[in-house]
Amino acid sequence: MKIFVMISFFTLMLFGADINWPSDYKAALTQAQKEHKIVYIFVTSDSCRWCRKFASTTLQDETVKQRLKKEFVTLHMSRDQVKIPEQFETKPVPRHYFVDADGKILYSSLGHRSVSSFQAFMDFAEENQEVKLNKETK
Numbered sequence: 001m002k003i004f005v006m007i008s009f010f011t012l013m014l015f016g017a018d019i020n021w022p023s024d025y026k027a028a029l030t031q032a033q034k035e036h037k038i039v040y041i042f043v044t045s046d047s048c049r050w051c052r053k054f055a056s057t058t059l060q061d062e063t064v065k066q067r068l069k070k071e072f073v074t075l076h077m078s079r080d081q082v083k084i085p086e087q088f089e090t091k092p093v094p095r096h097y098f099v100d101a102d103g104k105i106l107y108s109s110l111g112h113r114s115v116s117s118f119q120a121f122m123d124f125a126e127e128n129q130e131v132k133l134n135k136e137t138k
Contacts, residue, residue: 018065018069019059019065019068019069019074020074021042021074021075021076022074022075022076023075023076023077023078023081023082024075025041025075025077025084025085028041028073028074028075029099029101029102029103031073032073032100032101033101035073036101037071037072037073037101038071038072038073038098038099038100038101038106038125038126038129039072039073039074039075039097039098039099039100039101040068040072040073040074040075040096040097040098040122040125041075041076041077041088041095041096041097041098041099042054042055042059042074042075042076042077042094042095042096043077043078043079043084043088043089043090043093043094043095043096043097044076044077044078044079044093044094045078045079045080045090045093046078046080046081047080048093048094050093050094050111050112051093051094051112053112054094054112054113057112057115058112058113058114058115058118061115063115063119064115064118064119067119067122068122071122071126072098072122079091079093085103087103087105092110093110094110094111094112095108095109095110096108096109096110096113096118096121098121098122098124098125098128100129106124106125106128106129107121107124107125107128109121
């Protein structure tokens, strides 16, 4: 029962953020290709207190929510609920991955982060995407 309550609470925090949090990796890549966006992947476990803290603080910040909705395809994968592609580490959590529409990791990080740190992570991912695109066009 305790696990069910924790899962429910964590899900409420994520889905209460006005951001779409599917868990289908391939669908997220397809969406990213169509929308020309980067995928932000939030890897958690059902019992991770730092995951819940990140979801209840940083992901609740209005500037973070708006930027995620506008500039990224979001994806939440709990290592306890879905099969996570092998290229992604699942321990420890929370883990943050930014990948391009081909699944190439542009930037990754581990742990709970403040709003300013997370904003910087989004910046790094976008900068890495721009570098990749510039190399492809040369």
